[in-house]
Amino acid sequence: MSKNQAFGRREFLKTAAAAAGVAGLPNLAFAQGAKIKIGLMLPYTGTYAQLGVAITNGFKLAVEESGGKLGGREIEYFTVDDESDPSKATDNTNKLVTRDKVDVLVGTVHSGVAMGMVKIARETGTLLIIPNAGSDAATGALCAPNIFRTSFTNWQPAYPMGKVLADRGIKKVVTLTWKYGAGEESINGFKEGFIKAGGTIMKELYLPFPNVEFQSLLTEIASIKPDAVFVFFAGGGGAKLIKDWQAAGLKGKIGLYGAGFLTDGILDAVGDAAEGLETTLHYGDGIETPKNKTFRLNYAKTFKLQPDVYAVQGYDAGLLLAAGLKVVSGDISKKKELYAAMEKAKIDSPRGVWTMSKSHNPVQDIYLRKVVGKENKVTGVAHKALADPARGCKMG
Ligand code: PHB
Numbered sequence: 323m324s325k326n327q328a329f330g331r332r333e334f335l336k337t338a339a340a341a342a343g344v345a346g347l348p349n350l351a352f353a354q355g356a357k358i359k360i361g362l363m364l365p366y367t368g369t370y371a372q373l374g375v376a377i378t379n380g381f382k383l384a385v386e387e388s389g390g391k392l393g394g395r396e397i398e399y400f401t402v403d404d405e406s407d408p409s410k411a412t413d414n415t416n417k418l419v420t421r422d423k424v425d426v427l428v429g430t431v432h433s434g435v436a437m438g439m440v441k442i443a444r445e446t447g448t449l450l451i452i453p454n455a456g457s458d459a460a461t462g463a464l465c466a467p468n469i470f471r472t473s474f475t476n477w478q479p480a481y482p483m484g485k486v487l488a489d490r491g492i493k494k495v496v497t498l499t500w501k502y503g504a505g506e507e508s509i510n511g512f513k514e515g516f517i518k519a520g521g522t523i524m525k526e527l528y529l530p531f532p533n534v535e536f537q538s539l540l541t542e543i544a545s546i547k548p549d550a551v552f553v554f555f556a557g558g559g560g561a562k563l564i565k566d567w568q569a570a571g572l573k574g575k576i577g578l579y580g581a582g583f584l585t586d587g588i589l590d591a592v593g594d595a596a597e598g599l600e601t602t603l604h605y606g607d608g609i610e611t612p613k614n615k616t617f618r619l620n621y622a623k624t625f626k627l628q629p630d631v632y633a634v635q636g637y638d639a640g641l642l643l644a645a646g647l648k649v650v651s652g653d654i655s656k657k658k659e660l661y662a663a664m665e666k667a668k669i670d671s672p673r674g675v676w677t678m679s680k681s682h683n684p685v686q687d688i689y690l691r692k693v694v695g696k697e698n699k700v701t702g703v704a705h706k707a708l709a710d711p712a713r714g715c716k717m718g
Contacts, residue, residue: 361418363429377636384640393647411438463714476507484515606700
């Protein structure tokens with residue numbers, strides 16, 4: 323065969339493989355053993371940078387544990403730093419979908435950025451696995467057969483804290499968060515549970531994302547004198563709030579509670595300022611599940627870092643994709659069978675076994691946790707097997 327003929331054949335196969343995807347012909351890329359292209363779109367800079375790293379590590383650990391392959395096929399990673407910037411979300415997602423032609427999108431942390439990814443996933447039919455962003459709409463009004471989440475909705479970990487506080491006789495609460503989707507939805511979840519259990523919201527305070535100038539807000543809180551404050555913050559912003567709260571003399575005077583993102587992944591950075599803080603979340607460091615111990619050991623050994631909830635969610639995204647691709651033996655073009663397998667998967671997660679709701683969000687236990695030393699220690703179950711209400715989801 324001449325050089326030209328060889329080139330021609332390769333070109334033909336490439337074109338035929340591309341056409342097969344559209345025309346439903348046998349999947350040639352699959353037949354030729356091509357790698358599965360995974361697009362990781364996560365924050366690697368800014369206040370959520372550490373969260374993006376933990377998710378990436380967790381995902382790659384799951385792939386390594388299944389022999390570096392999924393459904394028998396090798397993996398190729400494409401990575402984009404989304405900077406937690408919603409205004410760049412469309413361009414960044416298109417880099418992966420249009421330029422790199424990934425088979426699967428994995429991302430992201432920030433709800434506003436995730437909305438851009440959801441839009442493109444819905445338009446192009448690309449499989450999207452969300453390993454953090456809690457935007458209620460992603461598995462609510464905008465739910466879709468090709469959109470799955472391995473983390474939570476913003477409503478989910480916040481809602482149970484309302485009853486926990488009201489049952490303790492805490493009746494007057496001020497809320498504080500960044501003014502964007504995740505913060506607002508988390509506060510709404512808390513309010514729903516709290517008001518139902520007899521509580522009253524005295525004031526809702528906000529600052530723009532990712533601003534961390536808390537001083538005037540803390541002065542205002544001191545003058546309102548609520549029974550407690552419920553917050554949504556995460557990453558570097560959460561660490562800063564915890565330190566400022568102590569420096570302002572509020573620690574020990576007014577109870578500080580939040581969705582558990584507040585204290586996850588930052589305990590080394592904040593020292594004793596976090597001691598005793600109570601939060602609700604779907605994971606706790608020392609949780610006694612069959613998987614947690616080995617997961618924590620393997621993660622620490624591989625990355626020389628302690629895992630947190632974000633690492634768990636990334637790991638579970640890898641487990642979910644592995645479970646789906648196993649059933650179709652790596653043929654990602656068999657979308658119907660792939661999605662059916664992902665819907666049915668029972669994920670043996672470090673957080674405990676969880677299943678997928680009809681809207682493609684985890685049905686999971688929400689734990690009450692308390693910071694003891696460098697650990698988010700589980701002290702109880704705030705809500706057993708909690709499913710998001712998935713308001714507005716019509717799976718077509
Ligand atoms: C979100 O934007 O949905 C978000 C970000 C960080 C978290 C949790 C939720 O820790």
